[in-house]
Amino acid sequence: MFANLHHLSHHAAWRRQLEMLLESAGEGIYGIDLAGRCIFINRVGAELLGYEPDEVLGRQMHYLIHHSHGNGARMPVEDCRIFKAFKEGCSCRVEDEVLWRRDGSPFPAEYASYPIRNGEEVVGAVVTFTDITERKRTEAALHAARAELERRVVERTAELSAAHLQLSQAHDGLLRLSAHLNAVREEERAHIAREIHDDLGASLTAMQLELNWLRQRLTDDPLMRRHIDAALEIGGGAMDALRRILNDLRPGVLDHLGLWAALESLLEETEARSGLRCSFICPGEVERCRLGRDAEIVVYRIVQEVLTNTQRHAEARRVCLSTQAQDRDLLIEMSDDGRGMRLPAQPISFGLLGMQERARAIGGELAIASHPGEGTWVSLRLRGVLA
DSSP states (O other), X not given: OOSOHHHHHHOHHHHHHHHHHHHTOSSEEEEEETTOBEEEEOHHHHHHHTSOHHHHTTSBHHHHHSSBOTTSOBOOGGGOHHHHHHHHTOOEEEEEEEEEOTTSOEEEEEEEEEEEEETTEEEEEEEEEEEOHHHHHHHHHHHHHHHHHHHHHHHHHHHHHHHHHHHHHHHHHHHHHHHXXXXXXXXXXXXXXXXXXXXXXXXHHHHHHHHHHXXXXXXXXXXXXHXXXXXXXXXXXXXXXXXXXXXXXXXXXXXXXXXXXXXXHHHHHHHHXXXXXXXXXXXXXXXXXXXXXXXXXXXXXXXXXXXXXXXXXXXXXXXXXXXXXXXXXXXXXXXXXXXXXXXXXXXXXXXXXXXXXXXXXXXXXEEEEEOTTSOEEEXXXXXXXXX
C-alpha cells in the first residue's frame, strides 16, 4: 500500500484523509521518504517552521530544517538521528537539538522519528516535533534558581559553620574558665581554711586552756565557776562551729584519707546535724580507686551540693549514696525519698548548672531525674577511671 509514498501523498482521496488526521494534531508532523524528501506536513508543523505546507512538500527536510547544530556548526546528514532512525529501522526521541525556521533562526525542539514499514521493508519515516523554547526557558530558570539556592545554602552553611565554630570555641573557653574558677575557688577555700585553723583555731584552743586553768584555781567562788563554765561552753560551741566551717571550706579528711572516707564523714555529719537517715554503699573495688586530687574535690562538691539541696528543699527522710564499677566506668548515684520536683528542659538554677559544669570539667556525665512526689535521683558517671 505504501510502495510509492510520493504518489500516495498526492493521491487526492488519501490526501484528504491524511489532512484531516494531521490537522487535528497539536504538534508538528511530517513524513519523509527514503531520500529524506517531505511527502506530507500538517499546518501546525509548517507554521512552526515559517512555511506554508505546500512550500515544504518535496523538499529535503534535513537540509531545510536540520542542517546545523545549535552553535551553527554544520550537521552532516550521516549524523542526523532522524536519518539514522529510519535507515536502521528503529525509533528515536530527541530533545537536545534545534530545528531551523525559514528566517534562519533556530529553536529548541523535541522530536521523535518512527519508521514507516511496508511489511518488513522500511519505506520512510514520520516525524513529530514541537517547539520547547518555553520549556527550556523554564528549565533554565529552574536551574538558575536551583543554582542560586545551592549557592545560598552553601553560604548559609558556611556562616552557620563559622558561627558554630565560634560558639564551640566560646563554649570551650567558658569550660576552661569555669574549671579555672573552680580551681581558684578551691585553692582560696583551702587557704582560708588554713588561716582560720592556724589563727582562730589556735586562739580558741588557748582561750579554753586558760579558762580551764582559771576554773581549777577558783574552787571557793561558785558564782565565778558558773561564769567560767558558761564561757567554756561558749568556747566549745565556737570550736564546733569552727570545725563545721573548716570542713565546709576544705574537709581535711579529703586530703588525708581520700574521697570515700570524706564522703562517709560528710554523710555522718549530715545525719547528725539534720536528722536525715543517710546510707553509703561503696564496694571494695571502688574504695581502692583514687581519682586524683582535682576529680575527688569535684565529686565531693557535687555530693555536698546535692545533700544541701536535699536538706533545704526535699523534705526527705532518707538519702542513699551508692557507688558501683561498670567495666572501667565509675557510677555514683544519690537518691532521696523527698517530695521531688518538676525539672525544666534546661537547668536554670545556679546549683544545677554548677554541678553540670563541675562534672564536665572532669569529663563526667551528670544526670538528674525527679517527679513530684517521687523523690530525686542524681547520677555521675566517670568513664574509664577504673583500672
